[in-house]
Amino acid sequence: MKKHLFKNVIVVLTLFISAFNTINAAVVLPSFFTDNMVLQQKSAVPFWGESDGKSVTITTSWDKKNYTEKVVNGKWKVVLKTPIYGGPYSITINDGSIKTLNNILIGEVWLCSGQSNMEMPLDGWGKIDHYKEEIANANYPQIRLLQAEHIESTLPLHTLKVQHDGWNVCSPETVADFSATAYFFARKIYKEKKIPIGLIHSSWGGTLIEAWTSSGALTTIHDFDAEIQAMKSELDQEALLKKYNADMADWEMKLRGSDKGFETGKIIWATPNFDDSSWKTMSLPAYFENKGLPNFDGVVWFRKKVNIAANNTDFTLSYLADDDDMIWVNGNYIGETKGYNVERHYTIPAKFLKKGENIITIRVFDGAGNGGVYGDENFSLKSSKETVLLNGDWKYTIGADLKDLPAKPYLAQGQNRPSAIYNAMIAPLTDYKxxxxxxxxxxxxxxxxxxxxxxxxxxxxxWRTQFKDKNLPFFFVQLANYRQQKQEPGDSDWAELREAQFKTLKVYNTGMAVTTDIGNGEDIHPKNKQDVGARLANIALAKVYNTKIDYSGPLYKACVIKANVVTLDFDFNENIKARDDRLKGFSIAGSDQKFYWAEAKIVNGKVEVYSQEVPNPVAVRYNWADNPIGNLTNGSGLPASSFRTDDWKGITQEKK
Structure with missing residues (x-):
C-alpha cells in the first residue's frame, strides 16, 4: 500500500513539473503582435518573440505553413511569407504551450509620425471639423489602428509601449482618440483600393525632429554632439547643465538690461504714478501676435486701472501667460511664474490695495510662438466680497525685442533630447515590415x-536605413498658414521651414502635401484634417498604388529675368491658374533686397511677375509669410508651394 501511494505521488509530481514547465514556456510577443493586426502584403515579414522553451513552431493560416526555429538565449525569430492582401487570418505559436493570434489582415502598413498636428485626434483636445459625424461614420473593419504611448529613452529600446492592448479594429468606439490625419489618409486609400490598411501611429506634440532621429545619424552632422554625449555620461550631462545655467543667467541679465521697463535695475513701469498715456491699447485675454504684434518674441508690459470697493480683504487673481510673467499691484511685487502652460494663481494682500483706483502691471516674456495673457475670457480679481472683471482694454508697450538680443540658450530635455524619442517610439518598430x-x-x-x-x-x-528599405516611401505635410497676416512682404521663419520641406522633395520617393490654404491664422492646430489626410493619400495613390490622380499644385522650377519682368516656370503646370480673381502672394526685389508686392499674370503656362517699384528685378518670392495669401494653383485645385528665387541669408541661417 505504501509503495502504491509512493508511485501515485511520483506521478502527481511529474505531472505538476511538466505543467509548470509548460507555463514557463509560454511565448511572449512584442506589443505590436496582437489580435487584429495588419501584416504587410507580398513581403518577407519578420516575426519574433521570447520563450523559455527549446523551440517554437509558427503556423500561418493563409498558407498552412509551419516555421520552426530554435530558441536561443530566450529569443526566437522567423520570417513569414505573406500573400496578396486578404484575411482575416490567424497565426499560431507553439513552444510547448499554444498561443493564437486571430483576426489578422494582410494589407498595407503605414507608419504615421510627427508632432501635434499628426497626433491631433478626432475628438478629445482635437475636435476636428464635424468630429461627431466623422466618429459616428468610422465603420471600417478593414482599417486597423495601433497607438504608441509617449515614451522617451536615452538608449534604443526593444519594446514599444502601446495603448489599448495593441491593434484595434477601426470603429466609432476606437477611432475617437486616434490621429485624425492618419485616419483620413487610410480611409481615402481604402475607399480607392479596397486594401486593408494598418496604421501605426507614433507621434508626440511639441517635439523636435532631432528627437526622432537616431544618434548614429545625428553624429554625422555634429550639431548635437554635446547633447548626445551628455546622454551617455552623467559627468558630461552635469557639465552641459552647468554651462547652460551659466549661459542662461548671462542671457537673462542681458534681457533685463535691454528691458526698457527697468532703469538701472529698478522697475519704473510698475510704479503707480508712471505715465502710460503714450502706450497702445490691447484687449485681454489674448495672444499678442493676434492683437497687433505679429511674430513678436520678447517682453511686453501691460497696465490696467481697476476700482475696488473695499481694501480690507485679500484678493486672488488667476490666468495663463506665455511664457513667463511677473506681476505688481500699485508698484508692489506680487510674484512671478515660469512656463507657458502653467496656470497662475496669485494672492494680492489687502495691505497692497486701496479703496478706489488701483494699478495692476503684468510683464510677459515670450521666447517663441504665441505670447500674452490668455485663458478664461472673464478673468478677474476676486475676494470673498467682490469680483472685479479684468477682461477688456489694457495699456501695453514693448519692453524688449529678442531680435536685439543674442539667441537664447537652449537645453534639450526629456523627450526633446536628440534621439530620445527615436530610441523609444521608432527603434522598437524597425523590424516590423x-x-x-x-x-x-x-x-x-x-x-x-x-x-x-x-x-x-x-x-x-x-529611417530608410533602420527599416532596411532604401526606397521607403516618405510623404509629408508642409506647414499650414498660421499667425497674423502681414500687410507688407517680410521675413518669416515659417516660410523658411516650408522652404526646407520643399527642398526635401529632391530626396527620392518623397511627396509633399501643401496646406497653406486650409490652415487657421489663430490656431496652430487647424481642424480641417480631412483634406490633410486626403492630400497625403493622393500622393500615395499616385506614387505607390499607380492610380491616375492629381496630387500636387505647381512647384517652382526655374526663372528667367528680362528687363523688368521675371518669368517663372513650374512643374505640375497643367492648366496653371489663379484660384480666384487675379494672382496674389508674389513679391519682387532688386539688388537692395527690399521686397514689394508685385503684379503677376499667367502667360503660356508660366507666371510673369513685375512691379513699377522695381525696374531692375533680381528676385521673386511667393507666399513668403507665416500666413500667406497666395492663390496659385493648377487643374488639380491644389495650392502651389511657397518658394523664393533668391538665396539671400534668411533669419534662421545662423541658428542651431
Whole structure:
C-alpha cells in the first residue's frame, strides 16, 4: 500500500513539473503582435518573440505553413511569407504551450509620425471639423489602428509601449482618440483600393525632429554632439547643465538690461504714478501676435486701472501667460511664474490695495510662438466680497525685442533630447515590415528652419536605413498658414521651414502635401484634417498604388529675368491658374533686397511677375509669410508651394 501511494505521488509530481514547465514556456510577443493586426502584403515579414522553451513552431493560416526555429538565449525569430492582401487570418505559436493570434489582415502598413498636428485626434483636445459625424461614420473593419504611448529613452529600446492592448479594429468606439490625419489618409486609400490598411501611429506634440532621429545619424552632422554625449555620461550631462545655467543667467541679465521697463535695475513701469498715456491699447485675454504684434518674441508690459470697493480683504487673481510673467499691484511685487502652460494663481494682500483706483502691471516674456495673457475670457480679481472683471482694454508697450538680443540658450530635455524619442517610439518598430511613412512635423523647428534643410533629409535616410528599405516611401505635410497676416512682404521663419520641406522633395520617393490654404491664422492646430489626410493619400495613390490622380499644385522650377519682368516656370503646370480673381502672394526685389508686392499674370503656362517699384528685378518670392495669401494653383485645385528665387541669408541661417 505504501509503495502504491509512493508511485501515485511520483506521478502527481511529474505531472505538476511538466505543467509548470509548460507555463514557463509560454511565448511572449512584442506589443505590436496582437489580435487584429495588419501584416504587410507580398513581403518577407519578420516575426519574433521570447520563450523559455527549446523551440517554437509558427503556423500561418493563409498558407498552412509551419516555421520552426530554435530558441536561443530566450529569443526566437522567423520570417513569414505573406500573400496578396486578404484575411482575416490567424497565426499560431507553439513552444510547448499554444498561443493564437486571430483576426489578422494582410494589407498595407503605414507608419504615421510627427508632432501635434499628426497626433491631433478626432475628438478629445482635437475636435476636428464635424468630429461627431466623422466618429459616428468610422465603420471600417478593414482599417486597423495601433497607438504608441509617449515614451522617451536615452538608449534604443526593444519594446514599444502601446495603448489599448495593441491593434484595434477601426470603429466609432476606437477611432475617437486616434490621429485624425492618419485616419483620413487610410480611409481615402481604402475607399480607392479596397486594401486593408494598418496604421501605426507614433507621434508626440511639441517635439523636435532631432528627437526622432537616431544618434548614429545625428553624429554625422555634429550639431548635437554635446547633447548626445551628455546622454551617455552623467559627468558630461552635469557639465552641459552647468554651462547652460551659466549661459542662461548671462542671457537673462542681458534681457533685463535691454528691458526698457527697468532703469538701472529698478522697475519704473510698475510704479503707480508712471505715465502710460503714450502706450497702445490691447484687449485681454489674448495672444499678442493676434492683437497687433505679429511674430513678436520678447517682453511686453501691460497696465490696467481697476476700482475696488473695499481694501480690507485679500484678493486672488488667476490666468495663463506665455511664457513667463511677473506681476505688481500699485508698484508692489506680487510674484512671478515660469512656463507657458502653467496656470497662475496669485494672492494680492489687502495691505497692497486701496479703496478706489488701483494699478495692476503684468510683464510677459515670450521666447517663441504665441505670447500674452490668455485663458478664461472673464478673468478677474476676486475676494470673498467682490469680483472685479479684468477682461477688456489694457495699456501695453514693448519692453524688449529678442531680435536685439543674442539667441537664447537652449537645453534639450526629456523627450526633446536628440534621439530620445527615436530610441523609444521608432527603434522598437524597425523590424516590423511597413509600406511607407507619413509625417507631419516642423512647427517646433521653425526657429532653426535653415538647419532643417539637412535635418529632414537626414531623418528620412536614417529611417530608410533602420527599416532596411532604401526606397521607403516618405510623404509629408508642409506647414499650414498660421499667425497674423502681414500687410507688407517680410521675413518669416515659417516660410523658411516650408522652404526646407520643399527642398526635401529632391530626396527620392518623397511627396509633399501643401496646406497653406486650409490652415487657421489663430490656431496652430487647424481642424480641417480631412483634406490633410486626403492630400497625403493622393500622393500615395499616385506614387505607390499607380492610380491616375492629381496630387500636387505647381512647384517652382526655374526663372528667367528680362528687363523688368521675371518669368517663372513650374512643374505640375497643367492648366496653371489663379484660384480666384487675379494672382496674389508674389513679391519682387532688386539688388537692395527690399521686397514689394508685385503684379503677376499667367502667360503660356508660366507666371510673369513685375512691379513699377522695381525696374531692375533680381528676385521673386511667393507666399513668403507665416500666413500667406497666395492663390496659385493648377487643374488639380491644389495650392502651389511657397518658394523664393533668391538665396539671400534668411533669419534662421545662423541658428542651431
Amino acid at each position: 511597413i509600406k511607407g511613412v507619413i509625417w507631419y512635423q516642423g512647427e517646433s523647428n521653425a526657429e532653426r528652419a535653415y538647419q532643417y534643410q539637412k535635418l529632414f533629409p537626414l531623418l528620412i535616410n536614417d
